[in-house]
Amino acid sequence: MDPLSDILSLLKPRNYMSAGFDAAGPWAIRFADQANTIKCGTIVSGQCYVSVEDLAGPVLLTAGSSFVLPRGRTFFLASDPDCPPVDAPLVFAKAQSGGIVQHNGGGECFIVSSRFALSGPHADMLLASLPPIVRIENDQDESSLRWSVERMMQELSNPQPGGFLVLQHLAHTVLVQALRLHLANAHTTGPSDRTGQTIPTAPNGPDIPDWFAALSDKQIATAIACIHGDPAHPWTLKELARHAGMSRSAFAARFRDVVAVPPMAYLTRWRMLLAGDRLTHSGLPISEIALSVGYESESAFSTAFKRVMGCAPRRYSNISATIEDQSL
Known part of the structure; x- marks a missing residue:
């Protein structure tokens, strides 16, 4: 997709x-x-x-x-x-x-x-x-x-x-x-009305990507498409910059300016969002989900997941299942 x-x-x-x-x-x-x-x-x-x-x-x-x-x-x-x-x-x-x-x-x-x-x-x-x-x-x-x-x-x-x-x-x-x-x-x-009045956006936190700004910038969107196309790939800053047709330093600066987070932080957050969805809906064991988003070590995956999502993978899975049951 x-x-x-x-x-x-x-x-x-x-x-x-x-x-x-x-x-x-x-x-x-x-x-x-x-x-x-x-x-x-x-x-x-x-x-x-x-x-x-x-x-x-x-x-x-x-x-x-x-x-x-x-x-x-x-x-x-x-x-x-x-x-x-x-x-x-x-x-x-x-x-x-x-x-x-x-x-x-x-x-x-x-x-x-x-x-x-x-x-x-x-x-x-x-x-x-x-x-x-x-x-x-x-x-x-x-x-x-x-x-x-x-x-x-x-x-x-x-x-x-x-x-x-x-x-x-x-x-x-x-x-x-x-x-x-x-x-x-x-x-x-930019988001404005016909009279030039700005329609304000809510301030993003320091680690919340501006997903839609990322998709509106052609070069950055190319790198984003690479990440989304193969999230388990061991992406490096140099490789993403090459796909965007930019030098590594220019790409890193441009990415942070447009998306509000560094490229590797975006990659990690996207992987964790995918993992969270799979923990909730796939029924796969944590070890397989970790591999599917680029982590060979379940321990390393769990550490990254807790840092980004706020709790350990197993607890996240239990909480999400409870929320879904209540919404049925």
Whole structure:
């Protein structure tokens, strides 16, 4: 798989709500209880404001704009940021997944959105570098994204047999395409809105990679693809620099500047994230998992895993299994 697919496979996003929202007049809605979720939506017609509690907003979204909210925080959608909000259950109480909700008669602002549960335990690590609001402007090359949204509108408006499965596939496509467009735009312009207002990112810790910045830089992305393509390979700084077409010193400096961690730290963290996923889902013994991520010694692997993930592999496996059981 490619690096973006790798990251999403660890997040394990599962779409469990896709709906249309058709509103008119003054309105504002508060969406709470978003923990361990990603929200993705497109403004089909009209406009609205989106804000994320304590993190960002209000940001104006116009027809054709899309947004991704990757932090799982309470957020607000509104026709006017000064309008007093009502809680979402009061508006969507009678709605079912796959439906269209009208508010105040509808006709002025239409939004198609999807909500994804994240069953992978690494969301904080993998999404920390994204801004609280990933906004895809309507003047970007978004023909594929627009097609998927239009198909979702058709499925929502005219339910057909198998529609739930179709909506799930379309929702995942919209999410991936939105992130692709964000990656294509991030390296050249940075996360900002049309007026130049910066949409802030949460500060990364000293050992948290900026995964998405890494994928938006062509030379660094080449090295990242090598790591993801063969994580068990005994990669060296010199070898990764050669694949990136750079000198070792220039590559090390550029990698740290773009990704926020040194290349070897990125390699180790990615190996440990893969190992954590395999400890949770594969049923393989620790010794085999250690080999699969480049460690011939189970002891050396356990030391590295505890340093990066915060606990020993066996304890991690037990904790993750308990969490998954509770989520079923």
